[in-house]
Amino acid sequence: MHRASSKYKNSAAFYDVDGTLIKINIVHAFAFYAARHASLIESAGRSVKTALSIPVFWAADKLSRKWFNEIFYRSYEGQSEDRLVVLADELFEDVIKPNIYPRAKELIEESRRAGVRQVLVSGALDFTMKPLARYLGVDDLIANRLEFVDHYATGKLKKPFVAGATKADIMRAYAKEHAIDLAESWAYTDSFSDYPMLAVVGHPTACNPDLRLRSLARSYDWPVLDLDEEPARAVSRRPQGLARQIRRS
Amino acid sequence: MRAIRPKLRSHAREHIVTIDTDSAPRLFFYGENLMMEDLPVGTRVIYPKRPMTPVANPVAAIRYALNHPEDSEPLHALLRPGMKVTIAVDDISMPLPIMRTPDVRQLVLEIVCEMLADHGVDDVHIIIALGLHRRMHDWEIKRMVGPKVWDEYWPDRLYNHDGCDPDGMVVLGHTPHGEMVEMNKRVAESDLTIYVNLNFVPMNGGHKSMAVGLCGYESLKAHHTPHGIVQSNSYMDPPKSYLSHSFKRQGDLIEKTLKVFHIETVLNNRAFDGPLSFLNKNEDDFTEADRLKYQAMKWTLDKLPFTARREIFMRTPAAYEMIGCYAGGCDPVHDKTLAKQNEQNCVEVDGPADILLMGIPYISPYNVNSKALNPLLVQVMALGYFYHMYRNQPILRDGGVLILTHPCSDRFDPVHHPSYIEFFNRILTETTDAYTIEKKYQDELAYNPSYIEMYRRGNAYHGAHPCFMWYWGQRGREKCSRVIVVGADNATVPEIMGWETAGSIAEAIAMARGTMGRSAQVSMMHHPPYMICDVM
Numbered sequence: 125m126h127r128a129s130s131k132y133k134n135s136a137a138f139y140d141v142d143g144t145l146i147k148i149n150i151v152h153a154f155a156f157y158a159a160r161h162a163s164l165i166e167s168a169g170r171s172v173k174t175a176l177s178i179p180v181f182w183a184a185d186k187l188s189r190k191w192f193n194e195i196f197y198r199s200y201e202g203q204s205e206d207r208l209v210v211l212a213d214e215l216f217e218d219v220i221k222p223n224i225y226p227r228a229k230e231l232i233e234e235s236r237r238a239g240v241r242q243v244l245v246s247g248a249l250d251f252t253m254k255p256l257a258r259y260l261g262v263d264d265l266i267a268n269r270l271e272f273v274d275h276y277a278t279g280k281l282k283k284p285f286v287a288g289a290t291k292a293d294i295m296r297a298y299a300k301e302h303a304i305d306l307a308e309s310w311a312y313t314d315s316f317s318d319y320p321m322l323a324v325v326g327h328p329t330a331c332n333p334d335l336r337l338r339s340l341a342r343s344y345d346w347p348v349l350d351l352d353e354e355p356a357r358a359v360s361r362r363p364q365g366l367a368r369q370i371r372r373s
Numbered sequence: 374m375r376a377i378r379p380k381l382r383s384h385a386r387e388h389i390v391t392i393d394t395d396s397a398p399r400l401f402f403y404g405e406n407l408m409m410e411d412l413p414v415g416t417r418v419i420y421p422k423r424p425m426t427p428v429a430n431p432v433a434a435i436r437y438a439l440n441h442p443e444d445s446e447p448l449h450a451l452l453r454p455g456m457k458v459t460i461a462v463d464d465i466s467m468p469l470p471i472m473r474t475p476d477v478r479q480l481v482l483e484i485v486c487e488m489l490a491d492h493g494v495d496d497v498h499i500i501i502a503l504g505l506h507r508r509m510h511d512w513e514i515k516r517m518v519g520p521k522v523w524d525e526y527w528p529d530r531l532y533n534h535d536g537c538d539p540d541g542m543v544v545l546g547h548t549p550h551g552e553m554v555e556m557n558k559r560v561a562e563s564d565l566t567i568y569v570n571l572n573f574v575p576m577n578g579g580h581k582s583m584a585v586g587l588c589g590y591e592s593l594k595a596h597h598t599p600h601g602i603v604q605s606n607s608y609m610d611p612p613k614s615y616l617s618h619s620f621k622r623q624g625d626l627i628e629k630t631l632k633v634f635h636i637e638t639v640l641n642n643r644a645f646d647g648p649l650s651f652l653n654k655n656e657d658d659f660t661e662a663d664r665l666k667y668q669a670m671k672w673t674l675d676k677l678p679f680t681a682r683r684e685i686f687m688r689t690p691a692a693y694e695m696i697g698c699y700a701g702g703c704d705p706v707h708d709k710t711l712a713k714q715n716e717q718n719c720v721e722v723d724g725p726a727d728i729l730l731m732g733i734p735y736i737s738p739y740n741v742n743s744k745a746l747n748p749l750l751v752q753v754m755a756l757g758y759f760y761h762m763y764r765n766q767p768i769l770r771d772g773g774v775l776i777l778t779h780p781c782s783d784r785f786d787p788v789h790h791p792s793y794i795e796f797f798n799r800i801l802t803e804t805t806d807a808y809t810i811e812k813k814y815q816d817e818l819a820y821n822p823s824y825i826e827m828y829r830r831g832n833a834y835h836g837a838h839p840c841f842m843w844y845w846g847q848r849g850r851e852k853c854s855r856v857i858v859v860g861a862d863n864a865t866v867p868e869i870m871g872w873e874t875a876g877s878i879a880e881a882i883a884m885a886r887g888t889m890g891r892s893a894q895v896s897m898m899h900h901p902p903y904m905i906c907d908v909m
Binding site: 132227230349 | 787
């Protein structure tokens with residue numbers, strides 16, 4: 125029925141993942157690993173440490189995504205590569221899969237049906253994203269890579285970091301390599317910090333946006349998608365109350 | 374002392390009033406507000422006819438139509454236990470404003486569903502035939518179909534049509550003119566389809582019901598073209614409408630392939646009643662109470678913020694009543710429907726106008742329960758629907774000047790009209806040429822995955838819908854020498870549309886006379902409720 129596949133053969137759709145396609149973020153993944161150590165005491169200890177670090181992570185994220193990455197990924201130091209990779213499938217099944225937004229897969233299928241190349245661009249670690257990429261059936265995955273020495277994590281990320289403005293650079297490089305026309309491409313993200321990735325494509329779309337991005341999208345007339353909304357199965361009430369209507373507008 | 378002269382108007386021509394020196398000012402809709410303006414002496418004001426008397430018992434009238442159909446066996450004779458039946462029903466885009474409950478579609482559905490159950494037909498789905506309109510919200514559907522049908526069918530057997538569902542659409546074939554005919558798969562696989570129509574304007578109903586209400590983009594783009602609109606003289610006059618001819622070609626193919634039983638209902642034009650009944654009146658006939666009501670309403674509307682004004686209008690349903698119900702085969706049913714509808718809505722007018730005035734109200738078929746009548750919809754109301762409200766010859770002569778009243782605010786509903794925003798701000802600023810837009814941008818918007826997603830699972834109009842809206846105004850754009858908007862609250866929107874602005878009706882008429890001459894014939898179409906001018 126659709127005749128779009130030829131039209132968009134040089135187009136790509138770039139998706140941020142955390143908050144855009146799934147409800148959780150990289151801290152959830154880290155907490156999963158922290159809670160699955162060989163000894164119960166070590167698991168408990170790391171879980172408590174993770175919980176206590178959350179305010180630090182939050183503050184670092186607010187100040188600079190670069191600082192956040194440096195502080196956050198240091199927590200992986202000393203963990204073995206095979207353990208992280210082996211647990212990734214379990215992480216996906218237990219944590220990520222139940223938290224995929226209801227309409228995320230449909231959005232990707234819709235886009236693929238239009239002949240658009242599907243690419244995940246995530247600040248999460250590549251091995252945690254691979255099962256999700258397979259599940260969603262995307263063409264490519266661009267994610268952060270942890271540095272390993274002798275198969276043990278150093279707690280540092282390999283460059284380039286996938287975050288903020290670098291995402292836009294990576295997308296440009298990807299487009300050049302794959303002969304993608306960015307003016308005819310899409311980008312989906314939930315966060316204002318990903319403004320650069322929206323700015324480099326012709327069809328930016330705010331997806332479950334935070335307050336700042338929602339406001340920006342309204343100003344720039346970008347479409348806003350809420351993937352958390354499933355078609356209603358039971359009747360919802362018509363929005364009531366004149367005052368509330370006025371406030372909402 | 375000046376004598377009080379009673380207004381004597383002949384009953385037969387009460388819908389035409391010529392402004393005299395002592396005539397009252399006339400009331401214009403101005404978006405979510407009203408304005409009262411004095412018109413020059415000699416201006417011809419065209420009013421709709423009075424509401425026709427409704428059928429005494431709508432339920433009995435519907436049952437009678439089902440049992441005495443046109444060119445078909447009665448509905449009960451078409452039913453067999455175990456058969457697969459789909460009921461398609463018109464969406465919320467009509468009537469305008471929305472009607473009071475019970476909606477006439479509720480009355481029809483309750484009778485039909487009961488009849489199906491009585492005949493052992495259990496495999497029944499009800500599909501909202503919205504074409505490429507937005508999905509109706511669940512509370513809108515509940516209000517329209519009523520609690521009885523809602524409780525029994527929602528959500529598994531009562532749902533919105535999805536014209537972009539690759540697994541839910543099939544191609545029935547092509548017309549001899551090469552127009553593709555897509556169809557909702559459930560309908561295509563049904564033993565019988567019952568179409569429940571609410572006919573509000575002559576371009577609706579008939580073959581359009583099935584061919585547009587249950588189609589996809591590929592079918593629709595065959596006739597929703599600038600060329601098709603320009604060739605329609607007018608699209609409210611089906612025999613002279615290119616659109617209607619195309620619908621018929623597609624509809625004939627559908628009727629050959631599928632078994633369809635049509636039910637069409639006609640409403641009178643009682644758009645306002647109770648405290649708002651003065652809006653239906655000739656201003657010369659206003660009582661003191663009417664004048665006070667107008668003043669109170671105007672004072673309140675002036676004080677309220679935009680959203681509150683809009684909410685008040687949206688929550689004021691119309692008091693429409695059923696004046697006819699016909700059932701059976703598509704063409705004979707629709708002929709009867711049109712005859713009844715024309716009896717209510719057509720008014721005879723002597724000759725076209727050189728300058729035509731019209732107030733643009735707060736509502737269109739595409740912004741029911743939306744946050745605004747966006748600029749594209751203002752355009753479609755002015756140069757599309759209202760311009761086309763004629764038969765025989767245009768009510769505004771070719772080369773004439775159209776004057777409309779609307780604030781033309783830069784307001785869009787991002788949930789219902791996301792692609793309109795891109796269309797207006799990006800595409801329309803590059804070109805306003807409908808033919809270029811059709812070639813260069815229509816498919817881009819139609820196949821945009823974000824817009825498809827918003828149409829299929831959100832409540833957005835299809836991505837290409839704003840293009841169609843621009844085409845709807847193409848004949849008006851080509852035939853009017855100037856469009857002047859009175860009361861625009863900004864300069865940008867009218868400029869993008871290619872319109873001029875004026876501060877008052879008097880100023881706009883003076884500008885128009887600059888083109889059309891001092892002796893230009895000035896007319897005003899006094900709607901809503903709408904009327905169709907039989908221009909002699």
